[in-house]
Amino acid sequence: MNAEFLAFSILSVFAIGGAVFFLNAGKVMHMAIALAFTFFSLAGIYLLLQAEFLAVVQVLVYAGGISILMIFGIMLTKPEEGAPSRSFQYHQWISLATVTGFFVIIMTIIYQTPILTPAGKETSASVKSIGSILFKNYAIPFELASILLLVALIGAIVLARKEQK
Amino acid sequence: MLSYAWTIPLFPLFAFVVQLLLRTKGNKKLVSSLGVVLTFLSFVFSVYLVVHSLVWNQTIPEWKVNWLHIGANVVTVGASFTPIQVAMLFIVSLVSCLVQIYSMGYMKEDKRSNTFFAYLSLFTFSMLGLVIAPNFLELYFFWELVGVCSFLLVGFYFYKESAKQAAKKAFIVTRIGDVGLFIAICLLFWEVGSFDFDVVKQAVDANQLSSGMITLIAILIFVGAIGKSGQFPLHTWLPDAMEGPTPVSALIHAATMVAAGVFLVAETFWLFEESSTALAIVSYIGGFTALFAALIALTQTDIKRVLAYSTVSQLGYMMLGLGSLGLSSGFFHLLTHAFFKALLFLAAGAVIVAYSHEQDIRKMGGLWKQQRWLGIAFLIGAFSIAGIPPFSGFFSKDEIFLAVFQSGRYDLFVAALLAAFCTAFYMFRLFYLVFAGKVTKEKTKTLSWHFKVPIWILALFSVIAGFLQYPKHLISGWLDETTQTALWWIPVVVTLMAVFGIFLAYAVYQKRWVSAHTLAKLSGIGYRLSYRKFYIDECYEALFVWSLKGLGWILMGWDRFFVGGIALFMKSMPIQLSEMSSRIQNGQVQRYILISVIGLLLLLLSITVGRFIS
Amino acid sequence: MYLTSYLALAAILFCIGLYGILTKRNAVMLLFSVELMLNAVNLNLVAFSRLGFYPNVEGQIFTFFTITVAAAEAAVGLAILIALYRKKETAEADQYNSMKG
Numbered sequence: 001m002n003a004e005f006l007a008f009s010i011l012s013v014f015a016i017g018g019a020v021f022f023l024n025a026g027k028v029m030h031m032a033i034a035l036a037f038t039f040f041s042l043a044g045i046y047l048l049l050q051a052e053f054l055a056v057v058q059v060l061v062y063a064g065g066i067s068i069l070m071i072f073g074i075m076l077t078k079p080e081e082g083a084p085s086r087s088f089q090y091h092q093w094i095s096l097a098t099v100t101g102f103f104v105i106i107m108t109i110i111y112q113t114p115i116l117t118p119a120g121k122e123t124s125a126s127v128k129s130i131g132s133i134l135f136k137n138y139a140i141p142f143e144l145a146s147i148l149l150l151v152a153l154i155g156a157i158v159l160a161r162k163e164q165k
Numbered sequence: 166m167l168s169y170a171w172t173i174p175l176f177p178l179f180a181f182v183v184q185l186l187l188r189t190k191g192n193k194k195l196v197s198s199l200g201v202v203l204t205f206l207s208f209v210f211s212v213y214l215v216v217h218s219l220v221w222n223q224t225i226p227e228w229k230v231n232w233l234h235i236g237a238n239v240v241t242v243g244a245s246f247t248p249i250q251v252a253m254l255f256i257v258s259l260v261s262c263l264v265q266i267y268s269m270g271y272m273k274e275d276k277r278s279n280t281f282f283a284y285l286s287l288f289t290f291s292m293l294g295l296v297i298a299p300n301f302l303e304l305y306f307f308w309e310l311v312g313v314c315s316f317l318l319v320g321f322y323f324y325k326e327s328a329k330q331a332a333k334k335a336f337i338v339t340r341i342g343d344v345g346l347f348i349a350i351c352l353l354f355w356e357v358g359s360f361d362f363d364v365v366k367q368a369v370d371a372n373q374l375s376s377g378m379i380t381l382i383a384i385l386i387f388v389g390a391i392g393k394s395g396q397f398p399l400h401t402w403l404p405d406a407m408e409g410p411t412p413v414s415a416l417i418h419a420a421t422m423v424a425a426g427v428f429l430v431a432e433t434f435w436l437f438e439e440s441s442t443a444l445a446i447v448s449y450i451g452g453f454t455a456l457f458a459a460l461i462a463l464t465q466t467d468i469k470r471v472l473a474y475s476t477v478s479q480l481g482y483m484m485l486g487l488g489s490l491g492l493s494s495g496f497f498h499l500l501t502h503a504f505f506k507a508l509l510f511l512a513a514g515a516v517i518v519a520y521s522h523e524q525d526i527r528k529m530g531g532l533w534k535q536q537r538w539l540g541i542a543f544l545i546g547a548f549s550i551a552g553i554p555p556f557s558g559f560f561s562k563d564e565i566f567l568a569v570f571q572s573g574r575y576d577l578f579v580a581a582l583l584a585a586f587c588t589a590f591y592m593f594r595l596f597y598l599v600f601a602g603k604v605t606k607e608k609t610k611t612l613s614w615h616f617k618v619p620i621w622i623l624a625l626f627s628v629i630a631g632f633l634q635y636p637k638h639l640i641s642g643w644l645d646e647t648t649q650t651a652l653w654w655i656p657v658v659v660t661l662m663a664v665f666g667i668f669l670a671y672a673v674y675q676k677r678w679v680s681a682h683t684l685a686k687l688s689g690i691g692y693r694l695s696y697r698k699f700y701i702d703e704c705y706e707a708l709f710v711w712s713l714k715g716l717g718w719i720l721m722g723w724d725r726f727f728v729g730g731i732a733l734f735m736k737s738m739p740i741q742l743s744e745m746s747s748r749i750q751n752g753q754v755q756r757y758i759l760i761s762v763i764g765l766l767l768l769l770l771s772i773t774v775g776r777f778i779s
Numbered sequence: 780m781y782l783t784s785y786l787a788l789a790a791i792l793f794c795i796g797l798y799g800i801l802t803k804r805n806a807v808m809l810l811f812s813v814e815l816m817l818n819a820v821n822l823n824l825v826a827f828s829r830l831g832f833y834p835n836v837e838g839q840i841f842t843f844f845t846i847t848v849a850a851a852e853a854a855v856g857l858a859i860l861i862a863l864y865r866k867k868e869t870a871e872a873d874q875y876n877s878m879k880g
Contacts (some may be wrong), residue, residue, distance in 0.1 A: 012788045019795040019815060028805055035811050038792070042818055049785070049829040054839050058821075061846050066814055066853045073807045073857045077870035088804070088873060091759065095801035098763050103794040105769050110786045115832075129836055138840055145847045152851035156858035162865070752876030754809075759801050 007048055015041035028074050036067040053127045167217060171228040171244035173210050173254060174293035176203040177261075177286045184283035191279050194269075200282045201265045204289055208258035211251070218251040219643055225251070227299060238358045245299035245362070248643035249496060253296045253428055256503045257421050259626075261289040263619035264416040267511050270615025271412050271518065281321060281410070288314035292421050296428070300360035301350045304429070308346065308393070311422045312339050318417060319409040331408040338402035342392015346429075349385035352378070366435050376440065383436050383443035386429065387450075394426025394480045397454040401702055403477055407469040411514030414469060419476050419510050420503040427483040431496050434487065448488025448569070452577035454481030457699070459587035463594070464685075464696040467524050468513050471595050475550065476506055478584060482565055485581060491568025493634075493641040498561035500640075501630045505549035505558055508623035512543040515616045516599055519609040526595060531604030538617065540600045542624045547596050549627045551589035551663040554656070557631035563656045564634060570655060582662055589666025597674035785826035793819035806863070806872045810856045817849045 018038030025031045039062040046055035134142055180203040184196050217223045229243035246254075265285055272278040291314055295307035313336075320332025354360060356378060357368045368374060374382075390396070395403035406418050417423070430437065430447065437443050455478050462474035479502050486495035517524055519536060533540040549556035552563070562585065569578045633639045672678045685692040694700070749756065792815060799812030821842045828838020864870050 008784065012784075015788065016791055016795075019792055022811070022815070023795060023799055028808065031808060032811065035815065038815065039818065042822060045785070045788070045822065046825055049825050051825050051829070051839050051842075054825060054842055057843065057846060061850055062814065062818065065850060069853055069857060070807055070811055070814075073810070073860060074805075076861055077807065077864045091756065092802050094763075095759055095798060098759065098766055099794050099798045099801065101766050102762065102769070102797065103790065105766070105773060106790045106794070107787065109773065110783055110790060115782050130839060133836055134840055134843070137837075141844060145844055148851050149847060152854045156854040159855070159858035160861045753873050754875065755801055755872060762797065762801065 004048060008045070011041050011044045011048065014038075015045065029071070032067060032071050032074060035070075036063050039063040039067065053130055166213070167223075167225050168228065170210070170214055170225055170246055171297065173207050173214075173258070174290045174297065176207045176210075177289035177293065179203060181283055181286035181290060184279060184286055188279045188283060193273075193278055196279045197265070197269045197272075197282045200286045200289075201262060201269070204258060204262040204265055204286070207289070207293065208255075208262050211254040211258045214246060214251050215255050218246060218248055219639070229299065238354075240302060240360060241300060242303055243299050244297040246297065247432075249428075249431055250296050252496070252500065252640075252643065254293060256500060257289070257292050257296060260420040260503055260507050260623075261285070261292070261416060263622055264412045264420075264507065264511070265289075266615055267415075267514070267619040268410075268412040268615075270613045271514055272410065273615075275410075277321075281318075284314060284317050284321070285412075285416070288318065288417060288422075292425070295425060299362060301353060301362070301365075302360040305346065305350055308389070308425065308429075309343065311417075311425065312336065312343065312393075315339070315406065315417050315422055318413040319406045321409055321413070325408065328408040331402075331405040335402040335406045338399050339392040342389045342399055342426075345385045345387075345392070346389025349382045349389065352382050352385070356382075362432070369436060369439055379436060380440040380442045383433075383440050384446060386433055386436070387443065387447055390426030390429050390484075391450065392426070393429070394423050394484070395454075395477045396426070396450050396481060396484060397457060400454060400458065400477045401698075401705065404470050404473040404698075407467070407473050411469065411510060411517060414473070415507045415510030415514065418473065419506040423476060423480060424483075424499050424503060427480060427487065427495060427499050430484070430487050431492060431499070434492050437487070438490070444488050444490065446488070448485050448572070448574060448577060451481045451484025451486075451488050452569075452574075452580045454478065455485055456481075456580045456584040456587070459584040459591065460695050461698050462591040463587055464692060466527055468516065468526050468529075468595065468599065469510075469524055471526070471591060472506070472509055472513055475509075475588065475591065478588065479506065479550070482562065482581065482584070485577060486565035486568050489565075489568040489572035489574065489577075491565060491572075493638075493644050493646045494561065494564035494568045496644065497564055497634055497640050498558075500633070501549070501557035501561040501627070504623055504626040504630050505546045505556075508542065508620060508627050509546040509550065511616070511620050511623065512539060512546060515539050515612055515620065516543075518612065518616070520606060521610065526598045528605060529599045530602035531600070532609065533600040534604065535609045536612070539612070539620075542620045543596060543600065545624045545627055547592040551592055551667060552585060552659055553663055553667075554660060555628070555631065557627050557629070559656070559660070560631035560634050562659060563651075566655050566659055567651060570652065582658065585659055586662045586666045589663040590670050593667045593670035594674055597670060601675050782826055782830040785822060785830070789819045789822040789826070792816075792822070804871050804873060806860050806870045806875070807857075809872055810853060810860070813856075814849060814853065817845060821845055 015038050018034045018036075018041060021034035022031050022038065025034055039058065043055040043058040043063065046052075046058055177200070180200045183199060184191070187196050214225060218225055225246035227243060227245045229241045231239050232242045233240040265282065268278075268281065268285065272281050275281065288311060291307050291310035295304060295311060298304035298307055316332050316336040319335050320328055322328040323332070350360065353365055356374055357365050359365060359368075369379065392399045403418060403423065407414050409418070437447065458474045458477035458481060462471050462478065465471045465474060479498070483495045483498045483502070486498055515536075516529065516532065516539065519532065519539070520529055523529065545556065549558040552559045554560075566578065566581060569581060634641070673681055673684060697703075749760065796812045796814075796816035796819060799815065800809055803809055803812060824838045824842045824845070828835055828842075831838070860870065863875060867874055
């Protein structure tokens, strides 16, 4: 049992626990916070995988940006807590069965597939190498991504703006 | 001139077309006169032919045009003029012309008289065409055409429910017989390959057809004749057809169209001669009908119905004569009957008009004092039909009795004698009830010359037509038949029967020595049977109408519940399916996602499971 | 450490996200679930880029793009949600059924 495994175990328990809490929390706000916790745990897992830059980005974008955005969303809308209709319960059971089936298949595939990891071939992705590949090989997708963000920004403003009569 | 003889039917056809065009706007007098004049032209032409053919014994050339080529067979249309056809032409055109003159008076006040005259012209055309047809196909066309005219004219007062029903009945019942005729024609064409009378006759003479086939064809032709001539099983339409105007009854349902059946048998007599079975059937059905209809006529109270049953009975006589190998006797009776029955009907029509369209004879009486001329004319007709010498009916009936006696069917001879007695009785019952007795209506309508002229002309013919066969056998000569030696006692017996019938009628209805009620009681159930026409209509109602209706109901149930059920299922199944699928499409995103995830799951399963199994 | 463990973790997270998407009634939570699923995918990408048969930095590059798209999606999705909320007066996803057949 080495330190990496220990760290992985703790982080994954946190991540899964956060996700499960997200599913079962009674209040909407608790759900959001639980999910933010999961995002943090994932950032830790990225660190384990030696993707430091990505871990930072994860914390910035997800745990910071998106979670806060969602909390704004929750606060802007009034969450209603009504009893779900009968057809909805029905729907829940089917969903559970389907997702379980899906999970079993995926897990079977994962554990049935022989995955070879060549030892000693591990590459460390430094911020420098990432930057060089991103701006050399993926310059155009990068620019496109920035346009996408711009469009999303403007689109969000247009959509969320109150209609003037 | 003789080679243009085929134009005879075209005169009334022309009249029909013009009358049809002038139907709504035309001057009534003009339209009716047009029909009379053109029919008269046909009549004149017919007389010309009669003179050539029957008096001077010339053969009138056939006229023939190729119409269709069916493989090697050629179907022709044309006209032929054998003596029997020429004689028939004469009768039809004469009676038609007279009836049209009569109708000018009878239909004077009818709003649709122009239509009526157009129909009459169409009928005259069809009947003349029927008469001169040289082949079965053409005959069948005109045969159906006169049926249509009969339908139109019986249903002339179509706003009357009874007239509508009668027209339908006449059309449908005669159609049953026509099917028989049609099958016979098909069989003949199949066997011989031609419709022409000549060709078929040669084939029959050359023994090309088996005797069974000849019998079958002859019987089927006779079935057609049964329908048209109102013989026993199919006679029910004829009395009902009296719903039409009286001139129509006189022309179509007494003198000409109903005689077409007899004419058909006479024209194809060479076929019947080959089959003794067919002849026996013809004579037995004819004899039975003669007696049967006469019995019904005894008790009827509607003046036209009495005459209608009398017509059925007389047509039975003609069939009886034909069936007993007496071609000339049957045809002779057809000829005389055309005259005296048309006379009787026209006289009855005049009586009806005089009593302001009252047809029940129990409400009539004493007309002799008011309209003596009509009484005399009616009396001539009655004497003629009863068979009192020297009126025409006596001679023709005498011939039929002779033929029957010599054919050796004594049962039929007795039946015919009984029928003759009944005929005399019901005719004079009619005469005494209408003309004698107390005056029931003080002022009867005076009748114009339109009524008088045709009636007197027909009366004249009723008197003299009998002398065609006596002392010289002219008709037998035309038909190339050897005259049979007359038996002296037959006319005596026939006349005695008639006189006895007349005397009984005189005793019951004039002197009232015996009350009619006593007679009715004496006959027991017989009176009831006769009055209700032997329940034939009711039998048909029960046998055919109800059974067909039952079948119809069953089929309707089948249609409604089984076929309709399938249709309903086919309708509701897609609706149910679409409702089910629309329940899935409830517009909720999560439902859609679930469905697509299930789809993905199935896809994954189908990919992986196969992998695991192998 | 084996790749399998990371993949299993990613699968668990993905399935939880999927279940959330299918059953959560609050529309904001739906968006959250989507983010969770995207994170699971990111985890896969990063794990493969580090421990895959051909270890490669490009897996991380892809993750950046995914994060970018996820951020854009979250922004637009929330904007649509708010517009919808204004119209329907509710954030319940099962009330958004005006496309009902």
